[in-house]
Amino acid sequence: MKNTKKLQWLLGMAAGAAMLAVSAGCHKNAPPPTGNAHGEDFRPSSEVRDTRRAFAVQASNGARADATLRTYHFDGPQLNSLGEERLDLMTHNSESASPLVIYLDLVPSGPETSKRQEAVAIFLKDHGFKDDQVRLQLGYNPHSTSSAAGSVAPDQGAAPANGGPASPMPPAGYSPAGPANSGR
Numbered sequence: 001m002k003n004t005k006k007l008q009w010l011l012g013m014a015a016g017a018a019m020l021a022v023s024a025g026c027h028k029n030a031p032p033p034t035g036n037a038h039g040e041d042f043r044p045s046s047e048v049r050d051t052r053r054a055f056a057v058q059a060s061n062g063a064r065a066d067a068t069l070r071t072y073h074f075d076g077p078q079l080n081s082l083g084e085e086r087l088d089l090m091t092h093n094s095e096s097a098s099p100l101v102i103y104l105d106l107v108p109s110g111p112e113t114s115k116r117q118e119a120v121a122i123f124l125k126d127h128g129f130k131d132d133q134v135r136l137q138l139g140y141n142p143h144s145t146s147s148a149a150g151s152v153a154p155d156q157g158a159a160p161a162n163g164g165p166a167s168p169m170p171p172a173g174y175s176p177a178g179p180a181n182s183g184r
Contacts, residue, residue: 010056064100
């Protein structure tokens with residue numbers, strides 16, 4: 001009986017030691033980091049991620065394509081934070097087009113228009129742009145508009161402008177309000 005208890009005690013100690021060794025693991029055989037984060041490694045929040053970089057390029061391209069500042073980009077005669085952000089986006093990739101044309105969609109004879117033009121010019125000079133790199137132009141950007149004529153359906157029975165077949169005539173008794181409301 002004494003031997004059985006000693007044997008059980010030794011087996012228990014051996015099992016405990018084995019569990020301790022398994023749970024501690026061996027870090028010497030861990031694979032080297034590959035540079036890919038799989039959830040166990042969080043990048044610092046200050047690091048610029050590829051998705052944010054792609055979104056910034058798209059925002060810059062959109063601001064440059066529109067290239068327009070409007071009255072809501074100003075607080076009185078000065079640029080507000082929205083206007084400054086818009087100009088930052090327009091000028092983000094400044095070497096892609098020279099000169100950069102910025103349209104000021106403002107009332108040409110407005111009392112603050114010349115001061116607003118001056119505020120934009122000062123902002124751009126403070127950000128390293130020379131006079132020959134930027135051109136300010138009053139009015140809307142004629143390159144950022146399009147006609148709606150191509151997307152409007154032609155009148156019923158009339159031939160469309162593109163020379164395609166005429167739209168079919170509605171069936172007899174058809175009412176836009178539906179059959180229940182046709183008597184009104």
